[in-house]
Amino acid sequence: MSKAVELKQGQNQLFTDPDADRAREFFRHKSRAMTNKVTTVEETVKTLIKDGDYIAIGGFGANRIPTAIIHEIVRQGKKHLGFAGHTSTHDFQVLVAGECFDRLDIAYIIGLEARGLSPAARKYIESGKVKLTEWTNATLSWRLKAAAMGLSFLPARNIMGTDTFKYSAAKEIICPFTGQKYVAHPALYPDFAAIHVHECDVYGNAHVYGASVSDQDLAKASKRVVLTTEKIISTEKIRQNPEGTFIPFWCVDAVIEVPYGSYPGNMPYEYFSDEEHLREWLKVEKDETEYKKFIEKQIYGTKNFYEYLELNGGIEKIMKLRAIELLTDRQ
């Protein structure tokens, strides 16, 4: 490159440390033991998340989400969290109810896709109480991938020239081989991640079916990882099909069996999302009093995920959502 190129950088804050050596030092001391990691939701949220941590949620907003953990974060009143808003929809909406986070990496927030925007989430973001840094879905995926690879950044070809770049914390770089301008996305090593899976053994060896979003990289990139699982299976079932292992045990710190645990979200091949309940969330958010009552009843007033599920129709509701998922309601 003979021609000087002006390299720009995003002006907003980088909430997490992308340093690969410091990450290695953490992972050096992370347990590799194949020990039984089965625990409870309450204990996990109490011991694996501190106020101020940076957290990420697996799945895709209202698809394959670890609802029990998200609710418990609100119930235990965790505060000042950083959050990876990586197509976060219903998960985001729940965390907003507890005002749990005050800094936010934005890719997709506030909306619930085709269902519309969440008034409460919108109000929280527009209040100015939350520090915002812009990214995109691919960018957050690649930031997690950079961390999963043990690097401090990955180059990419998106976001340059836009305000999304301007309000990010990315930087432009030049390819040393071709002279091509790239954007460097800093590695994202979350302190904590919760991922809901179809099945795993007591050590955290997990199977996931359907679109995997960014969850393999998320499990590798995060310092502490909890899996909630539809069911616990024997390790023999993992060993019979080693190419099917989606997340290996060494990534995982805690395992909790939570059947129907993605409710009210969709769980591929198991049950569809509860659209009626999600519509109710969006509706009550329009009225401050109704919203308060609703959150009190649904989250603070329930002891755990099972009480919440029961409150909204329990197994009978799940059977209906199963029929929708399997398309047997049309036959």
Place this chain on the structure above:
Amino acid sequence: MADYNPMELMICVAARNLEDGATVVVGTGAPCAAAMLSQKTHSPNLCIMFEAGGVAPILPSMPISVGDSRTFHRAIMASSMPDIMETCQRGMVDYTFLGGAQIDMYGNINSTMIGDNHAKPKVHFHGSGGANDLASLCWRTMMMTIQDAKRFTDKINYITSPGYLQGGNSRYEAGLPKGSGPYRIITNMSIMGFEEESKRMKVLSINPGYSRKDVQDNCGFELLWADKITDTDPPHDNELRILREEVDPQRYIIGR
């Protein structure tokens, strides 16, 4: 002539732009309907992809989320977000569709915020999601939208997703992949492309029932005009039948 609403017209026109054997990343709603209609009319081998990882599903119905079970129902592959985005970055994805609150004459799109203070936005929308990525990395970006002078603006508050940025070569100088960019803007009034040199929005055809004046009056910047402006071919009976009976029988999209 068949009776149809603006949404039906936009979906039918969009569907015609997706040729057999092409790849397209779509979101929920109208883009998904256009891709499904295209498959059922002239492009049976159109490969529909969703950003959360679904590739070439046989869609039993319209998805609610781009990551829900429908997006990989009987699919060729249930992959991942990085895999889909890397496929775009590698140059394997021909088309995508975007929406937004504002669009400017270079096809830059705002789906993030209204106001001038990013730290305390006047109105905040859902943000980029995958929109910036798809606009950056797919070959051709299309948009379906109702046209009005507020939405089509020369004072875009925020560029979420890149069009041709400041026009000319600026998109490629910024580092975005060569040869990629906005392709068609399909509105209730007209079909627009982009002028080759300046990269400004250019009217190609006008929809039935609208005039040249309507099209310009409902746009907040000065439009360029193709040498020969044609009349948009309205939806055909078979397109409308398939759209109404097979693609969106519940009228989730076309009933809007």
